[in-house]
Amino acid sequence: MLRKISVSLAGVLVLALAACGGSSSGGAGGSSSAAGNKPLVLGFSQVGSESGWRSANTESIKSAAKDAAVDLKFSDAQQKQENQIKALRSFIQQKVSVISFSPVVTTGWDTVLKEAKDAKIPVILTDRSVDSDPSLYVTLVGSDFTQEGVKAGNWVNKEFADAATVNIAELQGTTGSAPAIERKKGFFSVVTDKKFNLIASQTGDFTRAGGKQVMTAFLKAHPDINLLFAHNDDMALGAIEAIEAAGKVPGKDIKIISIDAVHDGMQALSDGKINYIVECSPLLGPQLMDTAKKVLAGQSVEKWIKTNESEFDSTQAKTALPTRKY
Numbered sequence: 332m333l334r335k336i337s338v339s340l341a342g343v344l345v346l347a348l349a350a351c352g353g354s355s356s357g358g359a360g361g362s363s364s365a366a367g368n369k370p371l372v373l374g375f376s377q378v379g380s381e382s383g384w385r386s387a388n389t390e391s392i393k394s395a396a397k398d399a400a401v402d403l404k405f406s407d408a409q410q411k412q413e414n415q416i417k418a419l420r421s422f423i424q425q426k427v428s429v430i431s432f433s434p435v436v437t438t439g440w441d442t443v444l445k446e447a448k449d450a451k452i453p454v455i456l457t458d459r460s461v462d463s464d465p466s467l468y469v470t471l472v473g474s475d476f477t478q479e480g481v482k483a484g485n486w487v488n489k490e491f492a493d494a495a496t497v498n499i500a501e502l503q504g505t506t507g508s509a510p511a512i513e514r515k516k517g518f519f520s521v522v523t524d525k526k527f528n529l530i531a532s533q534t535g536d537f538t539r540a541g542g543k544q545v546m547t548a549f550l551k552a553h554p555d556i557n558l559l560f561a562h563n564d565d566m567a568l569g570a571i572e573a574i575e576a577a578g579k580v581p582g583k584d585i586k587i588i589s590i591d592a593v594h595d596g597m598q599a600l601s602d603g604k605i606n607y608i609v610e611c612s613p614l615l616g617p618q619l620m621d622t623a624k625k626v627l628a629g630q631s632v633e634k635w636i637k638t639n640e641s642e643f644d645s646t647q648a649k650t651a652l653p654t655r656k657y
């Protein structure tokens with residue numbers, strides 16, 4: 332009888348200890364909350380899930396938050412600015428420590444950014460920039476899209492060095508977004524020779540379905556396209572389906588250059604269906620967590636924390652594919 336009681340007492344003790352341990356280490360940043368520091372709460376408004384790039388970016392942000400013991404409030408705007416503005420306002424109401432977002436378009440942010448500033452919540456832009464007064468955000472963690480366009484254009488100049496005329500079709504990213512504006516600008520700042528004719532240019536909204544639909548229409552109206560410049564891999568992949576459906580050979584009858592270097596794009600490049608890809612890295616999570624911590628600690632950070640990126644032809648894609656993370 333006595334033995335029975337002591338055994339069950341021990342059981343209660345074990346349970347009680349486990350419960351204690353659970354509460355002090357539970358949740359993000361458990362050990363720091365035990366020490367009295369609240370975990371950093373990051374409100375993040377994502378553009379949507381329009382592309383392979385975006386999925387990899389979301390995954391990078393979520394896993395980096397976990398690794399850094401950051402309490403992430405993640406919201407998906409489904410490519411709508413009004414949803415992003417709503418999410419930002421809700422983060423302000425919740426008094427998060429830091430707000431970050433990847434702005435779907437460059438314009439229309441002044442009011443909500445001022446609201447965040449008034450609430451003394453620092454804002455870090457990820458991936459895409461805005462055209463607001465730079466004092467309304469702390470920094471931008473992301474790529475140089477103009478430079479990506481320039482790299483794409485430099486390849487085109489080399490590839491078509493001996494051609495007499497080149498008819499170009501362009502699949503633009505989301506209208507009004509920083510990558511669509513800047514990639515176009517960079518590309519046509521170097522693709523300037525008179526032999527280049529831009530015969531078709533329209534948005535495919537960075538999606539595979541958009542790329543396929545717009546390219547199908549392009550092919551009907553213009554049987555003489557020599558080159559497709561797609562602002563991202565997903566639209567190029569959609570366009571490949573349209574080109575094949577029209578009985579043409581992507582990568583041969585129509586050369587294709589795109590930007591991102593996500594897994595499926597790299598596969599098409601290694602198969603010879605895309606001819607060249609300029610890399611844009613979606614793995615911004617660790618840099619974002621790092622920057623958020625620095626900003627909260629009062630340390631100064633660069634106004635633009637740029638991402639390092641490379642470029643790939645078919646041979647380089649074959650080498651890179653097996654170890655590619657996204």
Ligand code: GYE
Pocket residue numbers: 381382383384385458459510537562563564565590591611
């Ligand atoms: O290139 C595209 C995505 O903003 C850099 O958005 C990003 C772009 C990326 O949908 O695939």
